[in-house]
Amino acid sequence: MEHAIGLDIGGSKIAGAAFDEKGRELAQIARPIPDSYEDFLETCRVVVWQLEQAHGQADSIGVCAPYADANVCANLPFLVGKNLRRDLEILFSRSVPFGNDANCAALAEALEGAGKNHRAVFGLIMGTGVGGGFVLNGQVWAGTNGLCGEIGHMALPYYEESDGERVPCGCGQTGCIEKLIAGAALARLYQTLTGREADAKQIAEQARRGDADALRVLDRYYTIVAKAMIAVLHSFDPDIITVSGGLNSLPGLYEEVPKRWGRYAVCKNPATKFVPATFGATAGVRGAALLGKNG
Ligand SMILES: [Zn+2]
Incomplete structure (x- = not known):
């Protein structure tokens, strides 16, 4: 066999x-x-x-x-x-x-998971950190320097102060996407907007119960994620983005982000699909x- x-x-x-x-x-x-x-x-x-x-x-x-x-x-x-x-x-x-x-995660999604039957697949990881991998025609494109898909360490496009504080990143830069959309950033945004503390999981639970504050925080957060996805759309223009990591089950994520990215993309109605990844750990x-x- x-x-x-x-x-x-x-x-x-x-x-x-x-x-x-x-x-x-x-x-x-x-x-x-x-x-x-x-x-x-x-x-x-x-x-x-x-x-x-x-x-x-x-x-x-x-x-x-x-x-x-x-x-x-x-x-x-x-x-x-x-x-x-x-x-x-x-x-x-x-x-x-x-x-x-x-x-590796992007390849698994592209060949056997949510990205199957798509030619250009971006496997996004959103959790404690933010990163991604790009698979074209069934092959990983790691890049000359192995940097392909490192969107966590790009500056957030169209940044505004309401997107959160640009804190220093472990990579040495300030304003990285990872520091504005990873789990800790969502918790920080919640604290800024509500004055209370909650982690990403608690925010998701509250939003599922219809809590107005949690929904307001996620509403703001999805705009930031949509801006971050412009880095992916304008660089890779994939057929599909598969999302894995601890933040991939936030309520409304897959409807709200694509709804907003047309505001920032050069083309107004990107056809890229935005879906949860099939495989977890x-x-x-x-x-x-x-x-x-x-x-
Ligand atoms: Zn960074």
């Missing part, structure tokens, strides 16, 4: 999953990330070995990692200066393509497996 393995290197664990040729998940395994590079490679080997023991040798292996450059990861200092991709290719005696988590490992298949 043909099958593909994906490895997802997270902040605290290595997850591995095997998928059959129809994209059905055969098995999933997770192991904590060890403290040294040698043990890290050994953990990757064991995860793949266990999946292959159960399902036979995989036709391909792909890796999803939280960074564009396989050699730099602030969370895993022992990777600095190492050539992880080369070492995994030696370990598994085959080519092992890498993708960052946004690109497993999108990365699924996309990694697809990356291996296509790579």
Whole structure:
């Protein structure tokens, strides 16, 4: 049987999953990330070995990692200066393509999820952070520098003071989209407009119950998200934007944002679809497996 393995290197664990040729998940395994590079490679080997023991040798292996450059990861200092991709290719005696988590998630959505049967798919992640990946004709376009889809670190188009304070971003800039639409920004907007505190989840719950303050905050917030989507529409002009991350189930998100983006887009009625992603936390490992298949 043909099958593909994906490895997802997270902040605290290595997850591995095997998928059959129809994209059905055969098995999933997770192991904590060890403290040294040698043990890290050994953990990757064991995860793949266990999946292959159960399902036979995989036709391909792909890796999803939280960074564009396989050699730099602030969370895993022992990777600095190492050539992880080369070492995994030696370990598994085959080519092992890498993708960052946004690109892997976008690929999973484009080939097997909400973006299926669309040529240009932008996989947006909106949660604690904001980012995205771009898939064109079934292939991830990571970009020359691996920067493609990093919309979280672009300035918000058509910014007004009522969009919230432009606070400094971890990337070194001020005014980044991530700092104006991520979960913390929604909570800050709520506090500014109501004088009370609530996190994104509580705001969503209140809005579902019809709370006027929460609805007013979301009304303002969706205009900010619509402006942020102009960065996507004007740069990528995708057929569809699939939304994953902790903010992807806010009430009204999929109706309200497209309703507003025509105000800012150069064309007045963009036809781009704006829909929830199909896969949640497993999108990365699924996309990694697809990356291996296509790579
Ligand atoms: Zn930034």
